[in-house]
Amino acid sequence: MIRYVLKRLLLMIPVLLGVAFIVFSVMSLAPGDPARAILGENATQEQLDMLNTQLGVDQPFLIRFGTFVVNVVTKLDFGLSYNSQRPVFDEIFTRFPYTLRLAVLGVIFSSIIGISIGVFSAIKQYSPFDTISTILALFFASVPGFWFGMMLILLFALQLGLLPSNGLDTVKHYILPTLSIAIPYSAGILRLTRSTMLETVRQDYIRTAKAKGVTEWVIIWKHAFRNALLPVITQLGNVFGQLLGGAVVIETVFAIPGLGSHIVNAIRMKDTPVVMASVMLLAFFFCLVILAVDLLYAFVDPRIKAKYARR
Amino acid sequence: MKQNFKEIFRRMKKNKAAMIGLVIITLIILTAVFADFISPYEYGIKQNSKERLLPPSSTHLFGTDGNGRDVFTRVIHGARTSLTLGLVTTLISAVGGGVLGACAGYYGGRLDDFIMRVLDTIMCIPNMLLALSIVAALGSGIGNLLIAITISNIPVFARIIRAVVLSIVENDYIEAAKACGTRDWRIIHRHILKNAMGPIVIQATMSISKMILLAASLSFLGLGVQPPAPEWGTMLSEAREFMRRAPYLMIFPGAAIVLSVLSLNLVGDGLRDALDPRLKS
Numbered sequence: 111m112i113r114y115v116l117k118r119l120l121l122m123i124p125v126l127l128g129v130a131f132i133v134f135s136v137m138s139l140a141p142g143d144p145a146r147a148i149l150g151e152n153a154t155q156e157q158l159d160m161l162n163t164q165l166g167v168d169q170p171f172l173i174r175f176g177t178f179v180v181n182v183v184t185k186l187d188f189g190l191s192y193n194s195q196r197p198v199f200d201e202i203f204t205r206f207p208y209t210l211r212l213a214v215l216g217v218i219f220s221s222i223i224g225i226s227i228g229v230f231s232a233i234k235q236y237s238p239f240d241t242i243s244t245i246l247a248l249f250f251a252s253v254p255g256f257w258f259g260m261m262l263i264l265l266f267a268l269q270l271g272l273l274p275s276n277g278l279d280t281v282k283h284y285i286l287p288t289l290s291i292a293i294p295y296s297a298g299i300l301r302l303t304r305s306t307m308l309e310t311v312r313q314d315y316i317r318t319a320k321a322k323g324v325t326e327w328v329i330i331w332k333h334a335f336r337n338a339l340l341p342v343i344t345q346l347g348n349v350f351g352q353l354l355g356g357a358v359v360i361e362t363v364f365a366i367p368g369l370g371s372h373i374v375n376a377i378r379m380k381d382t383p384v385v386m387a388s389v390m391l392l393a394f395f396f397c398l399v400i401l402a403v404d405l406l407y408a409f410v411d412p413r414i415k416a417k418y419a420r421r
Numbered sequence: 422m423k424q425n426f427k428e429i430f431r432r433m434k435k436n437k438a439a440m441i442g443l444v445i446i447t448l449i450i451l452t453a454v455f456a457d458f459i460s461p462y463e464y465g466i467k468q469n470s471k472e473r474l475l476p477p478s479s480t481h482l483f484g485t486d487g488n489g490r491d492v493f494t495r496v497i498h499g500a501r502t503s504l505t506l507g508l509v510t511t512l513i514s515a516v517g518g519g520v521l522g523a524c525a526g527y528y529g530g531r532l533d534d535f536i537m538r539v540l541d542t543i544m545c546i547p548n549m550l551l552a553l554s555i556v557a558a559l560g561s562g563i564g565n566l567l568i569a570i571t572i573s574n575i576p577v578f579a580r581i582i583r584a585v586v587l588s589i590v591e592n593d594y595i596e597a598a599k600a601c602g603t604r605d606w607r608i609i610h611r612h613i614l615k616n617a618m619g620p621i622v623i624q625a626t627m628s629i630s631k632m633i634l635l636a637a638s639l640s641f642l643g644l645g646v647q648p649p650a651p652e653w654g655t656m657l658s659e660a661r662e663f664m665r666r667a668p669y670l671m672i673f674p675g676a677a678i679v680l681s682v683l684s685l686n687l688v689g690d691g692l693r694d695a696l697d698p699r700l701k702s
Contacts, residue, residue, distance in 0.1 A: 128542035136551075139558040248438075252683035254634050256641055257657060257675035264668050355547030359638050363661075373550075374642050377557040385557045393546040400545065 111415065114408060118401055127179070129393045134175050137386040143167075147192040147380065188387035193379050198387045201372075206391065208278055208368035209361070212287055213353040219292035220299055221346055227296075228303025229338075233330060235308065243300065250297035256359040259290030263363070276365035287364045291356065295349050302345050306338040313337075340411060347403035351396040432695040439691020445684035453500040460494040466649055474667045483673045486656070487663055488649075492670065495651035496677050502652045503681065506563075506636045507629040510571045515625050517571070518578025523609050525579070526586030537583070540576040548573045552635060556644045566645040570635050574628060581624050585617040619696040626689035630682040637678055653678050 145161035146153070166174055181187040188198040227247075231240040250258075266286060267275035274283050310316065311334050319329050357370030365371070369388050376384035408414045433439050452459065469489030477484040483492035525536040543551065555569035589595065590613070598608050614621075639645035640654030648655055653674040660670035 125542055125545060128539075129545050132543060132546065133554055136554050136558050141560075248686065249679075249683065252630070252679050252686055254637060254675070254678055254682075256638060257671075257678065260657070260661070260664075260671050261675070264664065264671065268665060268668070351547045352549070355549030355553075356638075358549060358553060359641060362642060373553065374644075377553070377644060382557070385554060389546070389550045389554045392550055396547055397545045 111408070115405060118404060122397060122401060125397055126394055129397065130179060130182075130390055131175065133386055133390050133393065134178060135171075137382055137389075138171065138174075140380070140382050142380060142382075144192070144382070147382075148190070148195065188390075189383040191376075191384050192381045193376070193384070198383050201384065202369055202388050202391060205367060205369045205372050208366055209354065209357045209370055209392070210395070212278075212284075212291070212357060212360070212366070212368065213350060215284065215288045216291040216295060216353045217346060217350050219288055220296035220349060221342075222296075223292060224296035224299025225303050225342060228300040229307055229330070229335060231300070231304045232307035232311070240304075244304070247297040247300045247304075250294050251301065253294050255291050255294045255356055256363050258294055259286065259360060259363045262286050262290050278364075278366050278368075287360055287366065290363070291353060291360055295353070299342065299345060299349065303338065303342050306341050307334060310334045310338045336410070340407065343403060343406060343410065347399055350399045354392045354396055357392075429692070429695045433691045436691045436694060438687050439694070442684040442687025442691065445680060446688060449500055449681050449684065450504060452497050453504050456497045456501050459497055460491065462494070462498055464491045464494040466490065466651070474663060474670075476667070477669055484667065484669050486659065486667075486670055490649075492656075492673055495656055496653070496673050498651040499653045499656060499674065500677065500681070502563075502646060502650065503633045503636060503678075504629075506567060506570075507633040510567055510574060510632045510636075511625050511628045514571045514574035514628070515578050515621065518575045518580075519582050519614065519621070521575070522579035522582030522584075523586050523614060526583040527590060527605070527609055527613065533583075536579070540579050544576045544580075548635065549638065552639060553642075553644070556639060561644040561647060563646050563650070566636060566639055570632055570639070573635070574632060577628070578621075578624060581620055582617060585620050586613055589613050589616050623689055623693045623696065626685055626692060630685035630689070633678065633682055633685075 143158065143162070144165055144167055145158040149157055149161060162168060166177055169177070178189075181189075186199050188202075190196065191198050191201055194201065227243050231243050234240050263275040263286060266273045273286050274280075275286065277283055278287070311330075316329060316333055319333050324333070357368060358373055359370070360366070361368045361370035362374055369392065373385055373388045375381075376388065433443075456462070467490065469485075472481075472485050472489040473487060475481055475485040475489075481491050481493065483496060486492055486495070521536055521540070525533040546554075551573040552566075552569040555572060556565055559565040559568065586609075595608060595612055598612055603612075636645055637652070637654030637657075640652045641658045643655075643658060646652035646655050648659065656674040657671060660667070660674070663670055
């Protein structure tokens with residue numbers, strides 16, 4: 111098992127490098143002169159040339175990428191923000207916790223809602239509860255999170271005045287953003303849980319369990335649910351990634367000072383280093399989540415565990 | 422092939438939800454095509470300071486926005502933008518992903534390894550972020566939006582098509598075709614891709630709705646379709662300013678997104694059930 115974990119960790123290195131390479135190459139397509147962006151309109155040509163040489167802009171692409179990677183790995187140095195002249199890393203690091211917290215809350219709530227309703231729908235297939243939750247899930251799976259968020263603001267903040275609509279200062283501030291991501295995403299999880307549960311309860315081992323007189327409760331939770339959980343876990347990993355990306359929109363709607371809204375501002379300011387570093391940080395984090403999901407799989411599924419234990 | 426479609430349609434007809442979806446999406450497509458006849462483009466583009474922020478009435482079904490433009494006109498012309506974006510990006514990414522996936526699956530070996538490694542790495546970057554960074558690098562605008570969301574959609578298609586190709590390559594008739602000396606591209610095109618049409622069509626239907634959502638999100642952030650062009654995401658972003666005074670401005674473009682995405686999803690679900698009755702639950 112330890113060997114498996116170590117192997118997976120080592121395999122992360124080329125993946126992270128690849129992600130960095132892709133983001134770096136995409137961002138280097140951005141037109142414009144870094145020195146001009148930093149020094150402003152009034153700088154002389156000499157000053158521009160000097161700073162560009164200092165920044166290494168005139169170097170070949172691969173050397174620039176190499177220097178970038180070395181700086182990031184050794185010093186956590188993502189360069190300077192064009193806009194504030196401060197190290198990019200300091201800027202984005204203080205904002206990252208907001209984004210992460212929202213994504214984690216989103217995953218937790220969407221999985222609680224989605225999995226529990228999904229399992230009950232599957233148990234009571236064709237009951238009114240099942241019909242209603244399936245229709246609601248179909249509807250919410252098609253609702254864009256940011257629009258749902260705006261509707262929630264309209265209802266709870268503007269009409270009823272119950273909840274605050276922007277910022278993330280108190281616990282109350284978290285309710286609307288969390289709901290606006292958790293409910294649309296729980297719809298997808300609900301549908302998946304329901305269909306995998308329905309598939310699992312048709313398996314032979316469930317019939318065997320029933321035949322030997324195991325109680326309904328034990329069959330559902332011990333035999334069926336644990337097996338149905340596997341695809342759901344993969345889905346949760348994907349949801350996490352989508353939430354990290356979707357943070358861009360949700361944070362804009364709720365004016366949350368996280369990484370997502372920061373990226374949008376940086377794009378408007380043409381602050382390439384900030385955009386690049388933020389996207390990379392979020393993508394790296396998503397890679398780690400995928401890894402964690404794979405490892406979790408190994409723990410949840412004894413078949414995978416056994417495969418590696420023998421070695 | 423023709424017979425296949427008839428059979429699939431016959432099965433889909435029994436699925437009420439899918440038929441509702443099909444009717445709604447057909448209506449939306451018709452509205453998009455005949456948008457100019459229903460309400461001329463200029464009503465949705467021309468500013469009219471006298472008629473700012475009028476609530477919905479018989480002259481302005483969905484009211485007017487902050488610039489005095491008719492929201493109903495903007496919503497139906499927005500359908501044109503969103504559906505075109507969804508269709509075009511899906512088509513290009515299906516072809517692009519199809520070529521990559523088919524090559525990877527058919528030739529296998531090192532080429533497969535290489536293509537899949539690269540695609541897996543791209544998939545480690547959440548869709549939205551990849552599209553966002555491409556737009557950040559190229560600049561906003563409808564053309565760059567199209568490029569950005571197409572690229573972010575290619576890996577998904579490539580993966581699915583590769584998986585389907587891998588399952589078909591095993592068949593005897595492929596070996597027979599190879600033994601007859603049929604050229605590779607002809608085998609891929611005639612024998613493999615035609616048999617793989619089912620999963621590709623399902624994926625494409627789902628992809629159109631995903632692309633509509635992605636395009637709307639990017640436009641909402643001000644990075645996609647630029648005002649004054651009517652697009653649902655852009656309209657929602659403009660409507661935020663008048664949240665208190667004119668909440669109806671936010672309802673209609675959002676409802677349009679939900680309706681089109683929902684109907685496409687219903688059709689996609691229906692197609693999946695019709696093409697693979699085993700999965701039907």
